[in-house]
Amino acid sequence: MRHFLYAAVALAAFSAPVSAETIAITGGRVVIGDGSAPMDGATVVIRDGNVVAAGVGVAVPAGARTIDASGKWVTPGVFAGFTRLGLAEVDAVNGTNDKSGGRSGFSAAIDIAPAIDPFRSPFAVNRSAGVTRAVVAPEAADTIFAGQGAIADLGADSDAVTKPRAFQFAVFGEEGAANAGGSRAGTHLHFRAMLREAQDYAAGRGTFDDELLKAEDAKALLLVLRGETRLLIHVEGANDMLRLLELRREFPAIKMVFVGASEGWRVAPQLASARVPVIASALNDLPATFEMLGATQSNIGRMKAAGVKVAIGMINDRDSHQLRYTTQYAGNLVSLQRVPRATGLSWDDAFAAISSVPADIMGVGDRFGSLKAGKVGDVVVWDGDPLELSTAATTVIIDGVEQPLGNRQMRLRDRYARPTEGNLPKAYDR
Amino acid sequence: MAISKAWRSAYLVLPLALAACSNAEGPKSASSAPAAKAAEKPPVPFPSTYKAYPGVATAIRNVTIYDGEGGKIDNGVVFMSGGKISSVGGPDTAIPADTLVVDGSGKYVTPGIIDIHSHLGDYPTPSVEAHSDGNEATSPTTPEVWAEHSVWPQDPGFSRALANGGITSLQILPGSANLMGGRSVVLKNVYARTIQGMKFPDAPYGLKMACGENPKRVYGSKGRMPSTRMGNIAVNRQTWIKAQEYKKRRDSGKEYTRDLGMETLAGVLDGDISIQNHCYRADEMALVLDMAKEFGYKVSTFHHAVESYKIADLLRDNGVCSAVWADWWGFKMEAYDAIPENAAILHNTGACVIIHSDDENQIQRLNQEAAKAQADGRRMGINISDAEVIKWLTYNPAKAMGISDKTGSLKVGKMADLVLWNGNPLSVYARPDKVWIDGALMFDASDPKMRPVSDFELGQPGEGDVK
Numbered sequence: 001m002r003h004f005l006y007a008a009v010a011l012a013a014f015s016a017p018v019s020a021e022t023i024a025i026t027g028g029r030v031v032i033g034d035g036s037a038p039m040d041g042a043t044v045v046i047r048d049g050n051v052v053a054a055g056v057g058v059a060v061p062a063g064a065r066t067i068d069a070s071g072k073w074v075t076p077g078v079f080a081g082f083t084r085l086g087l088a089e090v091d092a093v094n095g096t097n098d099k100s101g102g103r104s105g106f107s108a109a110i111d112i113a114p115a116i117d118p119f120r121s122p123f124a125v126n127r128s129a130g131v132t133r134a135v136v137a138p139e140a141a142d143t144i145f146a147g148q149g150a151i152a153d154l155g156a157d158s159d160a161v162t163k164p165r166a167f168q169f170a171v172f173g174e175e176g177a178a179n180a181g182g183s184r185a186g187t188h189l190h191f192r193a194m195l196r197e198a199q200d201y202a203a204g205r206g207t208f209d210d211e212l213l214k215a216e217d218a219k220a221l222l223l224v225l226r227g228e229t230r231l232l233i234h235v236e237g238a239n240d241m242l243r244l245l246e247l248r249r250e251f252p253a254i255k256m257v258f259v260g261a262s263e264g265w266r267v268a269p270q271l272a273s274a275r276v277p278v279i280a281s282a283l284n285d286l287p288a289t290f291e292m293l294g295a296t297q298s299n300i301g302r303m304k305a306a307g308v309k310v311a312i313g314m315i316n317d318r319d320s321h322q323l324r325y326t327t328q329y330a331g332n333l334v335s336l337q338r339v340p341r342a343t344g345l346s347w348d349d350a351f352a353a354i355s356s357v358p359a360d361i362m363g364v365g366d367r368f369g370s371l372k373a374g375k376v377g378d379v380v381v382w383d384g385d386p387l388e389l390s391t392a393a394t395t396v397i398i399d400g401v402e403q404p405l406g407n408r409q410m411r412l413r414d415r416y417a418r419p420t421e422g423n424l425p426k427a428y429d430r
Numbered sequence: 431m432a433i434s435k436a437w438r439s440a441y442l443v444l445p446l447a448l449a450a451c452s453n454a455e456g457p458k459s460a461s462s463a464p465a466a467k468a469a470e471k472p473p474v475p476f477p478s479t480y481k482a483y484p485g486v487a488t489a490i491r492n493v494t495i496y497d498g499e500g501g502k503i504d505n506g507v508v509f510m511s512g513g514k515i516s517s518v519g520g521p522d523t524a525i526p527a528d529t530l531v532v533d534g535s536g537k538y539v540t541p542g543i544i545d546i547h548s549h550l551g552d553y554p555t556p557s558v559e560a561h562s563d564g565n566e567a568t569s570p571t572t573p574e575v576w577a578e579h580s581v582w583p584q585d586p587g588f589s590r591a592l593a594n595g596g597i598t599s600l601q602i603l604p605g606s607a608n609l610m611g612g613r614s615v616v617l618k619n620v621y622a623r624t625i626q627g628m629k630f631p632d633a634p635y636g637l638k639m640a641c642g643e644n645p646k647r648v649y650g651s652k653g654r655m656p657s658t659r660m661g662n663i664a665v666n667r668q669t670w671i672k673a674q675e676y677k678k679r680r681d682s683g684k685e686y687t688r689d690l691g692m693e694t695l696a697g698v699l700d701g702d703i704s705i706q707n708h709c710y711r712a713d714e715m716a717l718v719l720d721m722a723k724e725f726g727y728k729v730s731t732f733h734h735a736v737e738s739y740k741i742a743d744l745l746r747d748n749g750v751c752s753a754v755w756a757d758w759w760g761f762k763m764e765a766y767d768a769i770p771e772n773a774a775i776l777h778n779t780g781a782c783v784i785i786h787s788d789d790e791n792q793i794q795r796l797n798q799e800a801a802k803a804q805a806d807g808r809r810m811g812i813n814i815s816d817a818e819v820i821k822w823l824t825y826n827p828a829k830a831m832g833i834s835d836k837t838g839s840l841k842v843g844k845m846a847d848l849v850l851w852n853g854n855p856l857s858v859y860a861r862p863d864k865v866w867i868d869g870a871l872m873f874d875a876s877d878p879k880m881r882p883v884s885d886f887e888l889g890q891p892g893e894g895d896v897k
Contacts, residue, residue: 331858
């Protein structure tokens with residue numbers, strides 16, 4: 001029976017950054033992640049934490065540790081486009097759930113970074129499924145601005161936050177209306193009024209109207225107003241997206257990214273011409289709400305075809321625990337290519353939608369999301385097509401460091417592989 | 431989208447505003463029915479009016495067949511006529527004249543997929559409060575309610591389950607707020623104007639029961655019993671004692687007063703109504719099995735059953751199925767020990783496995799969930815053939831619902847409920863190409879007219895879209 005020392009490893013060996021070794025992954029089918037076609041028999045070299053080369057005929061540096069990937073696939077790690085990773089151990093156990101800080105009295109100022117706990121089990125479980133980076137957002141409560149989200153890595157170390165305060169998160173549509181007094185009119189009014197208050201605060205006006213914002217909230221919104229941080233907005237309906245595009249014209253510096261966007265296909269030309277990128281839910285196809293009447297699994301394919309920059313995310317869809325669904329969702333979009341009248345993604349584009357595209361949308365595409373030279377060494381070796389259901393990650397490298405792949409679920413699996421008790425109770429079996 | 435509505439049953443967050451009720455234990459009588467005599471079994475009310483739609487004699491040939499009972503035929507032929515499976519065999523199987531022949535080259539045939547745990551219709555989309563009809567959360571035991579009286583036949587979810595999931599039959603359950611949540615209803619996945627028009631003819635009823643967190647939280651938060659797991663069992667046992675007394679009186683030949691809840695429970699004790707028991711934890715399942723022995727009933731299936739792997743031997747020995755997800759985990763405390771190898775360990779131990787959804791989205795890809803569970807087993811050294819895995823979605827749920835004599839496998843004489851997939855259904859790249867129910871073509875991916883559109887979606891954005 002295998003024994004996984006992941007907890008001890010995480011606490012001891014990786015508590016300080018490990019100096020990354022030189023690794024050469026040879027002989028695999030290599031996917032760069034930028035939408036280009038896979039290359040067979042290629043080599044990926046990682047040194048000092050970064051990818052230094054990936055391609056056919058790349059030489060293995062002297063002294064490199066070699067990982068034979070013959071018959072396997074090598075890709076950038078999955079960049080999960082929208083999650084609540086590390087914000088909950090058990091969703092329904094309040095003490096372990098840090099998703100929403102809405103009752104703190106603050107809104108935009110909330111910084112989720114210190115709540116992201118890499119020792120929570122979703123890190124290990126999703127790491128072993130090949131997810132290496134994630135966009136982590138707070139949940140909104142009682143306000144349209146939920147606070148500042150982060151980009152995290154899934155490395156087995158004590159430092160999960162790659163980039164704190166990487167974006168502000170806001171909610172529009174039904175959720176936003178509910179948080180702004182019951183009407184979408186309230187959402188738009190709150191949005192304008194809160195941003196104006198932030199401007200008053202910045203101008204040092206004595207008349208700073210702090211009805212809606214505390215000073216800390218105003219500081220956070222100034223970053224949004226100036227375009228220094230992105231504004232991710234949960235919005236599902238076509239009309240809500242169009243009205244947001246209008247609102248954006250009043251605040252032209254704001255870098256909006258739409259999240260969810262189940263009806264995005266209905267306004268795809270407008271999204272494309274406004275150059276608003278989208279982190280969309282891949283498989284919503286039911287009218288769960290009246291703002292999702294047009295939901296279809298062809299949404300992402302149609303937006304992509306119209307020229308929208310679109311990645312896969314999973315807002316409010318088991319987004320704290322099941323980041324491992326990301327590859328399955330991408331695979332489903334590929335399957336649509338063979339459904340008459342449906343619009344899916346090519347395999348290459350589908351993989352880009354869970355690697356380079358979300359990294360680009362979040363403004364970190366220069367560092368993450370592909371195997372181009374110079375990118376951070378987040379690399380996964382898979383025992384088959386990474387979008388196929390039967391495939392597993394066999395090697396996961398984050399920041400150039402090979403990761404342990406054990407987790408608590410595997411310990412339970414091993415204890416109960418044969419459920420009947422032996423000479424001692426199961427409690428002694430470990 | 432917001433938290434999936436199906437989580438209202440699995441995860442269940444209920445508004446606390448529901449009126450408290452002083453009746454702490456035992457079912458309430460829903461009505462004071464007139465006195466009845468034993469031996470007069472009243473006719474089943476709300477009978478099925480489902481009738482198979484007309485089909486033409488059709489043969490699919492050159493196709494890979496998974497028969498639903500663990501069999502596989504390469505390059506095979508399935509022939510259906512008169513709404514039934516007429517023959518299944520290899521390439522030499524005779525195809526009568528005047529038969530529509532479908533070429534299945536590169537494609538796969540399975541029996542229609544069956545979901546034993548769905549809330550389509552009683553928690554339909556749109557998930558508005560006005561449609562929230564799955565939990566009669568006003569008393570911990572409500573065996574008197576019937577899910578069919580809550581199911582909205584215009585739920586758009588039925589069409590997605592058909593077109594994307596190949597679902598041909600499904601059991602709609604009440605939610606899990608209550609220890610005894612009410613009767614289930616088994617449906618054919620064919621739209622009708624009335625729920626009677628969807629009811630699977632002569633399918634037995636099930637009784638939804640629930641262990642664990644949900645009942646004790648819902649009623650404990652109202653200051654009522656049960657507020658603990660021991661309260662859960664106590665209320666159940668008190669209720670079963672009453673059911674035994676009711677049955678005794680009913681069977682005595684003397685006059686007795688009908689009681690809707692007691693009729694359902696007596697039906698369980700008679701063996702006519704199956705127990706469909708939401709239960710996550712292994713220790714609680716073991717307690718339920720002993721409670722069933724105490725009162726002389728049998729549990730058909732533990733639903734959700736994320737810890738079944740811990741007692742796979744016990745479940746095997748008791749002949750109880752586990753209806754499970756591939757990998758749901760961590761959303762509530764009793765789901766904390768869920769592992770993706772649950773199904774494989776159960777199968778390997780010889781216990782019955784069913785993959786269920788409890789979800790309007792995952793019902794569209796039960797085949798994919800099964801494939802993930804199969805792969806997780808393979809990685810721990812448990813190899814389960816594709817043909818066996820298909821059984822988790824077809825024959826096993828049919829058996830656990832008491833309809834395996836009619837559907838669930840491709841055997842001659844059974845209902846011609848089957849799916850033609852455009853690839854191996856255990857691949858992420860496969861989708862239903864055509865679906866037949868009782869021999870009638872009800873979905874055809876290549877024909878926009880053969881994609882059902884519920885009343886709700888008519889005239890709406892995306893009407894008739896591929897979804």
